[in-house]
Amino acid sequence: MVLCIACYPPRRTCHDPIDIPSHAAPGPHGPARRPPRRRGTRGGVRLRRARAVGHGPRGRALARAARARAVRAGVVAVDPRPPGSATTRGPAVTRPTFRAESLGYRVNDLARLLAHALRDRIAPFGVVPGQFPQLLALYEEDGLTQAELCRRVRVEQPTMANTLSRMERDGLVTRAPDPADGRRSLVHLTVRARMIEDDLVSAASSVNVDATRGVEQERLSTFMAVLAELVDNLEGRPAASPSVADGGSTP
Structure with missing residues (x-):
């Protein structure tokens, strides 16, 4: 008598053990069993535990930290594409940086x-x-x-x-x-x-001269007028007329 390797718990049987994994085929005493579940690594356990905490701020923070640890440990695969991106990558689009566009x-x-x-x-x-x-x-x-x-x-x-x-x-x-x-x-x-x-006044004037070197006075006056309008907009005041905004403005 030998023990049947296809069944669990092992039972005494009269047939010979077959050379296949115990979970791959049914035995004479029941259907095929599922493959043994592999225990997750430490990062995976923490990730499941963090998800079980709930959807509150603490749960989300724990889930993010656990996911980061799991990614570093290789437990969770990360899609290199940004969320919502298409499966096919089109030609790269050259766009100006945010800093160049930000007033x-x-x-x-x-x-x-x-x-x-x-x-x-x-x-x-x-x-x-x-x-x-x-x-x-x-x-x-x-x-x-x-x-x-x-x-x-x-x-x-x-x-x-x-x-x-x-x-x-x-x-x-x-x-x-x-x-x-x-x-x-x-x-x-x-x-x-x-x-x-x-x-002090002379020092400040020299700084302004250095900053406006090569800029025409007309363009500088326009720049100062636009700055005055922007300040008025943010302060909620009516914009001053161009003649008042750039009248007598010097660097």
């Missing part, structure tokens, strides 16, 4: 480059670009309140308070109570700030 990116890049150039020019005078707009506003009208400076420079109150504290520490401004209203303070320029006014 915000280009304007922000220009502002960053201008700030870096200005920083190098005004550093010898102990001033940083973050303090420069406040100094310009005070050069135009000294003795402003913090709220008035915020409106002119267009920054928030906490940012302005920190900037004025640093400027006061650096000896650029002083703050004194307002004689008309003791609840608020007036910001005044120091003697040192007045002494470097011409140097």
Whole structure:
């Protein structure tokens, strides 16, 4: 007597074992069995466990992390094509990059480059670009309140308070109570700030000259007018007329 390899649990039988896998063919005591289920690797187990958590934020986060581990372990195959793409790949289409088309990116890049150039020019005078707009506003009208400076420079109150504290520490401004209203303070320029006014204005002008080198004045005036319209659109104000927008605008 031998044990039948085609049946499970093994039973005593009188026929000889056949040379085939036990799950590939039926035995005399029952139908063919399914192939033994292969246990998933650690990544696969985690993936199934994460899916069982649910569809909430935690479940989705666990599922993404588990899937990433499973992909690295080779348990889950990843389609290299993006979702929704066609099965046949057509000719490549050349499109401009997002950065070249983005108005915000280009304007922000220009502002960053201008700030870096200005920083190098005004550093010898102990001033940083973050303090420069406040100094310009005070050069135009000294003795402003913090709220008035915020409106002119267009920054928030906490940012302005920190900037004025640093400027006061650096000896650029002083703050004194307002004689008309003791609840608020007036910001005044120091003697040192007045002494470097011409140097700071000259440094800023040189940066503008470098940035606009080779640009015709007519094109520059148009550019400044368009910038004014964009600012007005975002601030919800009616756009100024072209004669007002570019009148007297200089780099």
